Amino acid sequence: MANNIKQQIQSDLQQAKETGQLRTERIREIVKAAVSQVASEFKEGSSELRGLVKDAVSAVIENFQEKGTELKEEVTASIEGALEGVNAKRHEAIVKTQTDLKRLQAQLDGEEEQLQQEVDVILAEIEETGKESTDGTKTAIDSAVNSIKNSEEVSLLKKRYAQLQAQLAIVRANLAARYGGRSMEVQDYLDEAKHWYGQARPQAENMAVQVEQKRSQLEDKLGEAGTSIARKERQIKQTLRELLLTAADLFKEKEPADKEHDIVHK
CATH class of the missing domain: 1.20.5 (Single alpha-helices involved in coiled-coils or other helix-helix interfaces)
Structure with a gap:
């Protein structure tokens, strides 16, 4: 098994190198394809699958060992590809x-x-x-x-529910991008986040300037994330990470203290 998958990966890497297509995205795709072909033969979570991942990553390291300490991107791509391949099912x-x-x-x-x-x-x-x-x-x-x-209680509950759903959709978009989700899957989660964000967004005239700025940043990040789907894999993941952090920061906002005080004492 080890020799077969190593040979397959190294052969594909050499072919990609000869055609000038040996970029990190291509390394990830090569490893993913090789691992997924073999992974279906083993039980999920088995030691054989873990060995398969190690062999695949090892094949890439051997192919780029001349780069020494500068092969981080290639190793990262090989690990991502192996994990995506082994967990495809x-x-x-x-x-x-x-x-x-x-x-x-x-x-x-x-x-x-x-x-x-x-x-x-x-x-x-x-x-x-x-x-x-x-x-x-x-x-x-x-x-x-x-x-x-x-009822302000009902309104607040609906808003918080929509905020949580928007954050959850953004988390799922990140997970899908990280673990082999297709671009359409990531885009579906982004669309879902936009939907729930719209449900949670109060009228602009009721927002403080600082909160409005954060909301504007989130809208920009949502748009940027959608556009980045057509870009390189690394850029997509980086944009989605930034979107997740922006959403987490925004949804920390509190209701005005006097409103919360009124709700508690109703």
Whole structure:
């Protein structure tokens, strides 16, 4: 096994070198292809698979050993390619699970929307009934209904939920890029992050200048990440890392202290 995969990788590396295509992205692709062809023969998590990764990385190191301490990029590319190749089947299962989760999330969103519509109908009927009451009773009913409709607790919960979903989508985009996800998969997560970010974003006039600047940075990073899908692998990963840090920093923002104080004491 060791000799076969080493020979395959070194042969492909030599061919790429002769055609002037031996860049880090190409090294990763060569190792991934070689490892994935053999990995399907072994049980996930087995010692054979771990040995396969070591052999693949070793083949690249031997091919570039003349570079000495300057072969970090080549070694990194070989490790990434080997891990992607050995986990290809598992990654496919993860993608399928994520697809199922999206379907269930859409179903849940639809059911919640239906529930909200039913609540709105009930509240509207209560308001209609209140029109026939005395002025004092009508005022009390209207006030109670408006209080339920405009509940700050509900609004804050929805905002925080959307923020968490946006962050989660960005995390998944990072993981997909790191562990062999296709560009379309990464782009789907970025689109999902944009959707949830839009749900979490309050009106601009209600935002402090500092918070608005952070939000503007996040929007820029989301756009840059989408554009970088067509770039080199390293640039994509770097942009996604920056996006993740920007999102984490932004979503640390607190509600105004007086609003939180009011909510706690309601």
